[in-house]
Amino acid sequence: MMSKIKSFDELKSVQERLKAGRDPKKPCITVCVGTGCLAYGTQKLVDSFREELAKRDLTGRIDFRTSGCHGFCERGPMVVISPEKVFYQRVGLMDAGEIIDKTVLKGEIIDRLLYVDPQTGEKYVHEDDVPFYKKQTRLVFGLNSKVDPQSMEDYLAIGGYSALGKALTTMKPEEIIQEVIKANLRGRGGGGFPAGWKWDETRKAKGEPKYIVCNADEGDPGAYMDRSLTEGNPHLVLEGMIIGAYAIGSSQGYIYVRNEYPLAVKNIHIAMRQAREAGLLGENILGTGFSFDLKINRGGGAFVCGESSALFASLEGRAGEPRAKYIHATDKGLYDKPTNLNNVETWANVPFIIERGADWYASIGTAGSKGTKIFSLVGKINNTGLVEVPMGTTLREIVFDIGGGIPEGRKFKAIQTGGPSGGCIPEKYLDMRVDFDELTKIGSMMGSGGMIVMDERNCMVDMARYFTNFLVSESCGKCVPCREGIRRMRDILVDITEGKGREEDVDLLEKMASSIVDGSLCALGSSAPNPVLSTIRYFRDEYMAHIKEKRCPAGVCKDLITYSVDPEKCTGCTLCAKVCPTGAASGERKKVHAIDPTKCTKCGACRESCKFEAIIVR
Amino acid sequence: MEEKVKEIIQRYSGDKSYLVPILQDVQKEFNYLPKDALYAVSTHLSVPVSRVYEVVTFYKAFSLKPKGRYQLSLCMGTACHVRGGELIARNVADTLGIKEGDTTADLEFSFETVGCLGACALGPILVVNGEYHGHMNIAKSTKILKKLGKKGATDDEQD
Known part of the structure; x- marks a missing residue:
């Protein structure tokens, strides 16, 4: 446990001491234990590394670190061996001993664990050379691989909380806000609203206490960067929030995190406890007299709670229904008090702006979007x-x-x-x-x-139906145009995918879309038609194929397709017949198979099993 | 049951704003939210039972019905959808003879589809009692169900 750090100078000396205690040349094995890699069973690999190190009496002589998500989820489990940064991917759960013996102790490279570019066939030894990493600018996310998310020492050793020290001791709250405005940091959660303006409004609003909230209710399906930051580098998010709280004049903050992210909840809890013990959170932070504390609240699995006013309702223990926003949250938000809400990634950008300055930050990006x-x-x-x-x-x-x-x-x-x-x-x-x-x-x-x-195997009408269907179940039901309108749009889309579409449906969808946009209070409703409108705009011919020709060009919509066997490609391997649940696919070994359309339920099992692409879907 | 509920409420110092996490913990304890537990939460947290009911029916995470011994969740995030998640959902539902979100009459299987699990590299993903089975396809899902039905063990399917 770390004793309380009572000043910025003391923080600097703690950082120095931790840094000095670490030999950059000492071998270190880092294993990614983000949720994605854990899903591959990486925990077994971690246990085995610890065991193998102990067996060889190397614990302590070789550092071993578990870190948050490195981002290359496709290639997990991943191991990086420092200082050379040898990168091993798709590591077997039993490979630990071999990696220690060959690579760590003898400097030999294990060929089969290297990344091979599937397009060029080129092999890469070092992490930084892998094209996936090389072409990125891993400013915020790159720190993930340098720290164990459950170790505050790791974070301090790479200079963590310096920005907080700088902000609290050398900058006035207004100066910090001006810096964030100048950097033009825009909200990473969706809207892209300038964070600095929001901070300024909350600071100037009347009413006490003032709250700040971190939105970690990442509900967009297919997006998980906020989780990876929260679980992979929680102190960075905390540091950003504490700086924000000081700038805004808030003494109480909340983190609203999805309950589906248990590791993020756990790691942020640990980080908060450590920060409190070190005097970086709670009363009299770094001896400056500034006090701020945080609470965590877990969401209940409602997409709409990513919307600010719905999120506040949920934080207050109510159903997450949004309200009209003619009064801004910066004036009356959580418990009707001035509230500043930013998402995880936005908060995580703050320490960089304070540490390196707005000019540096604004040098990255485009005219209107920085960083x-x-x-x-x-x-x-x-x-x-x-x-x-x-x-x-x-x-x-x-x-x-x-x-x-x-x-x-x-x-x-x-x-x-x-x-x-x-x-x-x-x-x-x-x-x-x-x-x-x-x-x-x-x-x-x-x-x-x-x-x-x-x-080419994805149907755009089906995509529009998928998103609309998602929104039907996630609409909170408060505004009728959203609740009923999206449902009707979904029904029309279902009809089209089932071959029951009418030519006038496309116009009708467009007309309904504009009513829903006009008649909904929150962003869920007013942006709900986007997936439909954009697919109509760019893929109108695909809609028309469904409606006029009763045909799904991508071969997705069940009612418009038939399965058959390509006699040129079929080798008679019998696999399709084996997996077919209804006996529709049949044939003799080494002879061309056939699919009986009267028995076929279009489940897709044959197509997925066929190794010769011999199943035709039209 | 009442004692357990009281203990959970204590964890949150009886703070009403923690209604959602309190109900999450209660559900974890009993595997679903029994009616009596809702009344107990209402009484000991001094929140009207109508409010408790409103919250429980609003959030997807809550269930008023008991869940099966094997809880199957299929990820229906966009990445899993474009990789054919829907075909697998149909297969699992058809094989079990229930609709998404339901539990079999013998309380053996519950099947639901969930929003993104954020492990998109492994998609489509089927989670069986918390254990991830990645790169799911129709044949694999059938095999998993068969195994569960036959032997009733979840840890014998390795990817």
């Missing part, structure tokens, strides 16, 4: 993971240079950004520079940074 953004690149993409790039990076760079393109040589079709409130972006915009304003211009939005890649 970096973490995206979660998922779906039909070779390198699934979290990527951090400067604002203004093109979609093509993200998808192809970093993401490694589309698996199985299929063709890129669209990329969906902004979660259920966003839109689908077609191929012609691949060279667009991604920032808040550009995305909005083409009918999508930044959202929290989810990027879902789709290939």
Whole structure:
């Protein structure tokens, strides 16, 4: 346990002492234990490393660290061996002993654990050379691999809480706010509202106490950067919040985190306890007289609670229904007191702005969007993971240079950004520079940074139906246009995917969309039609194929497709017949198989099992 | 039951604003939210039972019905959807003979689809009693169900 740090100078000496106690040349094995890697069973690998080190009497002589998410989730479990930063991926759960003996002790490289670029066939030894990492600017997220999220010493040893010390002892609250305004830090949670302005309004608002809230209720399906920051580097988020609290004049803060993120809840709890013990949270922080404390609240699994006023209702122990916002949260938010809400990634950017200055920060990015953004690149993409790039990076760079393109040589079709409130972006915009304003211009939005890649086997009408269906179940029901309107849009989309669409449906969808936008209180309703509108805008021909020709070009919509066997490709391996639950697929060994359409339930089992792409879906 | 509820409320010092986490803990204790537990929360937290009911029915995380011995959650995040999650959902529901969100009559299986689990590299993902089974497909899901039905063990399927 760390004793209380009573001044900025003392903090500096603690950091120095911790840094001096660490030999940068000492070998260190780092294993990623983010939720993604843990899902691969990485805990077993961690246990085995500890065991093997103990067996060889190396504990202490070789450092071993578990860290938060490194971002390259596709290639987990991942191990990095410092100081050379040898990068091993898809490490077997029994490989620990071999890695210690060969690489750590003898400096030999284990060839089979190296990353091989699937496109060029080139092999990479060092983490920094891997194209996935090399083309990123890992400013905020990069610290994840340098710290054990449950160790405050790790964070202090890399200079953690320096920005807090600087802010509390050398800057006035107004100066901090001016710095954040000058840096033009925009909210990373979706809206992109300038954080500094919000801070300023909350500071100037009448009413005590003032609250600050961290929104970690990351509800966008396919986005998980906030979780990875919260669970991977919780002290960074805390540091940003404490600086914000000082600038705004708040003594009480809340972190609202999804209950589905147990590791994030655990790590932020631990970090808060450590920060309190060290005198960085609670009464009289760093001996400056400033006091601030935090509480954690777990969400109940409602997407709408990512919306500020709904989130406040939930924090107060009520159903999460939004209210009208003619009075801003900065005036009357939580418990009707001035409240400043920012999301995890926004808070995590703050220490960098204070530490290195607004000018430096504003030098990264585009004219209207500064700094970096973490995206979660998922779906039909070779390198699934979290990527951090400067604002203004093109979609093509993200998808192809970093993401490694589309698996199985299929063709890129669209990329969906902004979660259920966003839109689908077609191929012609691949060279667009991604920032808040550009995305909005083409009918999508930044959202929290989810990027879902789709290939030719994804049906855009089905995607619109999927998102609309999601929003039907997540609409809180308060505003009728949202509650009933989205439901009707969903029904129309279902009809289209079932071949019952009418030509006038597309116009009707567009008309309904504008009513829903006008008649909804919160952003859930007013952005709900985006997935429908953007798919109509860019993929109208696909809607028309469903409606006029009763055909699903991507082969997804069950009622419009039939399964058959390509006699040219079928080798008669019998696999499809084995997996078919209804006996529709049948045939003799080494002879071309057939699918009986009267028995086929279109479950897709044959297509997924076929190794020769011989199942035709039309 | 009342004692247990009281103890959970104590953990939060009887603070009403923690109604949602309190109910989460109660549900964890009893596997669902029995009617009596709702009344106990209402009494000891001094919150009208109508408010408790409103909150319980608003948030997706709560269940008023008992859950099965094997709780299956299929991720339906966008990444899992584009990789064919829906076909798997249909297969699991059909195989169990229940609808999404329901429990089999013998209280053996509950099946639900959930929002993003944030392990998209492994998608589609089926979670069986907290254990992740990644890169799910139709055939694999059938196999898992078969195993659970036959032997009733969840730890024998390795990816």
